Amino acid sequence: MPDHELLWQDLLESKSNDPTNKKLKDVEISFPIVYGTISFWLEYFKAVTILKCRYNSHKWTVYVRSANNEDLSVIVKRVVFQLHPSFQNPTRVVEQPPFELSESGWGEFEIAITLYFHSDVCEKRLDLFHQLKLYPEEEAGPQSTKKPVVVETYDEIVFPEPTEAFFQRVQNHPAANVPRLPPGITLPPPGSIEIVPYEKKRGDTKDHPLSQWFSNFSEADELLKVAAARQQVQAHIAKLRRQLTMIEGMPQQLKALSGPGQQFGHI
Amino acid sequence: MDAKDILGLPKTPFASSQEKKSRPPKEPQRKPDGVSREVYALTGGVGMAPLMPTIEASHLKRRPAAEKEKVRVVNGVPPTGDYQFAKYNKKVDVLKYTDEEYEKYLIDPVVSRSLLIHRARSFDDVSGNPLVKDSYDAAHDTERKRALSALLSQTKQQERKDAETLAEAKRIMESRAASKNVDEAGMPSSSDNAMVPVDGVSPLSSTHPPLTHPNTAANSSIPNSLRTLRVYLRTHALDQMVQAASASAGLRVIKRVDQTLQDLGVNLKPKVPTKAVCVEHLELRNEILTLLNLQKQLQNKEAEVSANRESSFTEAPSTPKRSNRDIDRPFIPDTVGFTGERAGKRDHKRKTTGNRFLDAPPSPPQSKRPRKLKGSD
Numbered sequence: 001m002p003d004h005e006l007l008w009q010d011l012l013e014s015k016s017n018d019p020t021n022k023k024l025k026d027v028e029i030s031f032p033i034v035y036g037t038i039s040f041w042l043e044y045f046k047a048v049t050i051l052k053c054r055y056n057s058h059k060w061t062v063y064v065r066s067a068n069n070e071d072l073s074v075i076v077k078r079v080v081f082q083l084h085p086s087f088q089n090p091t092r093v094v095e096q097p098p099f100e101l102s103e104s105g106w107g108e109f110e111i112a113i114t115l116y117f118h119s120d121v122c123e124k125r126l127d128l129f130h131q132l133k134l135y136p137e138e139e140a141g142p143q144s145t146k147k148p149v150v151v152e153t154y155d156e157i158v159f160p161e162p163t164e165a166f167f168q169r170v171q172n173h174p175a176a177n178v179p180r181l182p183p184g185i186t187l188p189p190p191g192s193i194e195i196v197p198y199e200k201k202r203g204d205t206k207d208h209p210l211s212q213w214f215s216n217f218s219e220a221d222e223l224l225k226v227a228a229a230r231q232q233v234q235a236h237i238a239k240l241r242r243q244l245t246m247i248e249g250m251p252q253q254l255k256a257l258s259g260p261g262q263q264f265g266h267i
Numbered sequence: 268m269d270a271k272d273i274l275g276l277p278k279t280p281f282a283s284s285q286e287k288k289s290r291p292p293k294e295p296q297r298k299p300d301g302v303s304r305e306v307y308a309l310t311g312g313v314g315m316a317p318l319m320p321t322i323e324a325s326h327l328k329r330r331p332a333a334e335k336e337k338v339r340v341v342n343g344v345p346p347t348g349d350y351q352f353a354k355y356n357k358k359v360d361v362l363k364y365t366d367e368e369y370e371k372y373l374i375d376p377v378v379s380r381s382l383l384i385h386r387a388r389s390f391d392d393v394s395g396n397p398l399v400k401d402s403y404d405a406a407h408d409t410e411r412k413r414a415l416s417a418l419l420s421q422t423k424q425q426e427r428k429d430a431e432t433l434a435e436a437k438r439i440m441e442s443r444a445a446s447k448n449v450d451e452a453g454m455p456s457s458s459d460n461a462m463v464p465v466d467g468v469s470p471l472s473s474t475h476p477p478l479t480h481p482n483t484a485a486n487s488s489i490p491n492s493l494r495t496l497r498v499y500l501r502t503h504a505l506d507q508m509v510q511a512a513s514a515s516a517g518l519r520v521i522k523r524v525d526q527t528l529q530d531l532g533v534n535l536k537p538k539v540p541t542k543a544v545c546v547e548h549l550e551l552r553n554e555i556l557t558l559l560n561l562q563k564q565l566q567n568k569e570a571e572v573s574a575n576r577e578s579s580f581t582e583a584p585s586t587p588k589r590s591n592r593d594i595d596r597p598f599i600p601d602t603v604g605f606t607g608e609r610a611g612k613r614d615h616k617r618k619t620t621g622n623r624f625l626d627a628p629p630s631p632p633q634s635k636r637p638r639k640l641k642g643s644d
Contacts, residue, residue, distance in 0.1 A: 030501065030542065082423075112423050122498040129424040154539050156501035160493070177542075222539040226547040229531040232598065233554045240561040247568045 023161040029170060030159070030177045031075060032067035035113060036152030038213050039134045041143050042104070056104035058134040061210060062111050063100035067154060067217060070175035071203035073097040075121045075157070082112035097203025108132050115157070120166050122159060154217040502536065505545045512553060524555045530598035 039060035064079055066072045079099040083090040084107065092101050113128040133151045136143055156177075159166070170176045205211065299307075421429075493499045493507055513521045528535055533551065537544045 032541070110423055112427075117498070124497045126498050126500065127424065127427060128500075129422065156541065158499050158501055158504065159497065160499070217539045219539050219541045219544060222537055222541075222544045223547060226533060226537075226544065226551055229528075229533045230547065230551045230554060232531060233527075233551065233558055236598075237554065237558050237561060240558065240565055244561065244565050244568065247565070247572060 022164050024164060024167055024181070025161060026182050027162060027167065027179055028158055028160045029162045029167065029179075031072070031157045031175055032154065032177065033064055033072065033157055034067050034152050034154050034214070034217065035062075035064040035128050035130055036150065036215075037062045037111070037130060037132050038148045038150050038210050039132070040148045041134075041145050043145050057106040059102065059104045060132060060134060061100055061102045062113070062130065062132065063098060063205075064113060064115065064128065065098065065100075065205045065208075065214075066175040068174065069205040069208070069211065069214070070173070071097055072099060072175060073203040074170055074173050074175055075117050077116045077118050080114040080116070082114070084109040098205050098208065106134070108134050120163065120169065126157060128153075128155070148213055150213050150215060152215045152217075501540045501542065501545060505537070505540055505548065508545075508549055509552060512549060513556065516556060520556070520559055523559055524552055527555045527559075527598060528552070 037060050039058045041058055042056065062081055064072065064076070073096070076097075076099060078093055078095045081092045081094065081101045083092060083103065084105075086107075087103065087105070094101060109132055111130045111132055113130060115126045115128070117123075117125070130153065131151070133149050136149050140149075167178070167181075171178045205214075208214075493504050513524065516524075525535055528551070533548075537548050540548075
């Protein structure tokens with residue numbers, strides 16, 4: 001095996017040796033999230049008067065929210081938004097839900113969003129990247145101060161092999177997708193685990209002032225689309241298989257007479 | 268010498284315009300009504316003596332007679348001869364050549380280089396010339412610029428990923444060296460000792476035995492690199508699984524899978540990548556691979572058949588040749604329902620395409636497809 005492959009193997013193995021308390025095999029907990037930006041174009045008057053010193057054409061908000069607008073602080077300890085270096089203090093830390101940040105400016109750039117989790121969830125951080133969009137696409141019509149430019153991305157944070165403590169803490173939380181435990185695994189009674197009351201403050205985004213602009217992500221639509229495509233492909237596969245067997249089934253000397261060779265039937 | 272000399276104007280204002288003197292003297296300018304005196308003064312109107320005698324625009328436009336000139340600078344070229352700044356006139360030796368000479372001798376770097384060496388009295392004379400010292404390698408430079416622009420256009424995400432991988436690789440190299448040292452010292456090799464905490468995880472692992480579990484069947488479709496992570500994004504998992512599934516396929520096949528997805532109106536990357544959507548998406552990709560594989564088989568078979576036929580029959584010269592496009596892209600709307608009756612028409616084309624597709628590695632057989640993700644319920 002070449003050296004670099006060995007290295008890669010080690011790389012993978014090194015990650016599997018993480019210490020934990022008891023892990024749940026074959027279980028994954030996931031949290032559907034949406035991250036993105038909503039940006040409002042400011043009228044010139046407002047832009048100048050509100051912000052006084054420099055001209056900022058847009059006011060925008062970058063955020064990470066639960067896809068169903070539940071409280072993400074059940075897992076997220078803090079979110080760090082890394083802005084363009086031209087901003088004052090470009091590294092912004094948000095320790096409380098909702099995990100969002102509003103700024104004003106005129107330029108589009110890539111925002112790095114780093115999620116840090118509570119210690120029982122995961123020691124590793126998770127990086128998201130979002131391209132701030134202020135100016136609408138041509139086809140979306142002219143810029144308007146009424147309708148913001150919204151760009152959102154759906155994704156799911158997956159925690160493979162969660163610890164038992166974490167599983168118990170979030171298994172009934174509305175922001176989480178928690179599977180049923182595989183047969184044969186029983187958890188100790190919850191009393192033995194100290195449950196940290198992260199939910200004591202309201203951190204959901206259901207009544208968020210921008211919620212009317214949140215996009216709707218429909219899993220059903222997506223599934224339907226893929227299912228339709230699969231059907232088409234499967235039908236085509238069947239057709240090709242028939243053609244193949246037809247050709248294979250033909251004896252050599254008859255090939256010119258029947259099947260696809262009909263137009264060459266000189267005999 | 269003053270500005271007038273440089274501009275080539277006569278010393279005394281209006282001296283050259285004798286005819287103007289015969290003009291009746293201008294009526295003294297009067298302050299228009301409604302303009303305050305101070306404001307009018309700013310316009311230079313109230314008989315204030317100008318700092319410099321005004322020159323009318325008509326005078327600037329007129330060229331004074333040439334014989335009156337003493338020193339004149341035209342277009343910044345200084346006069347030659349006895350002129351007090353003549354010592355600053357520097358000459359630069361510029362090699363002159365016509366376009367023909369350039370094309371003949373200088374276009375090809377190799378030729379111009381050898382020409383230079385040939386013309387020189389000795390090689391030492393030209394050894395310092397950049398043409399001789401570093402010959403220009405166009406291919407190398409193109410590649411260099413491409414690499415540079417790739418590096419500069421990297422997103423933060425890629426940069427961070429690269430940095431992470433490199434850092435981890437370094438750690439492993441170190442840990443490997445460490446474990447080697449342990450081996451050499453004749454101590455029982457223990458991977459615990461060699462283990463270095465990864466990504467800031469506290470090194471509690473030394474109390475645990477190394478946990479290298481065999482893959483469980485349920486998770487085998489999730490790439491190793493993710494299964495061992497503590498947290499990842501669903502889209503990353505999908506990306507890796509797509510990559511794994513098409514690992515054995517050629518680049519061309521991968522491109523055709525993407526093309527087929529687009530023809531089918533399916534997003535290359537799902538917009539709502541839930542687990543179920545990802546599973547379906549992967550299945551679809553695998554089915555497309557199967558489809559392309561079958562197409563190839565069929566094309567090869569048909570090529571075989573037509574080769575057989577051509578050995579026994581003379582070829583009909585007027586056989587229509589059909590574009591191969593519709594075969595490569597079966598889901599373009601109007602060709603969705605193509606069936607066997609077209610097969611015969613394609614025979615001549617098939618000869619070449621059959622070979623073309625033999626070059627590409629075959630797409631993975633069905634058995635290689637990753638097993639379905641275990642349902643989360």
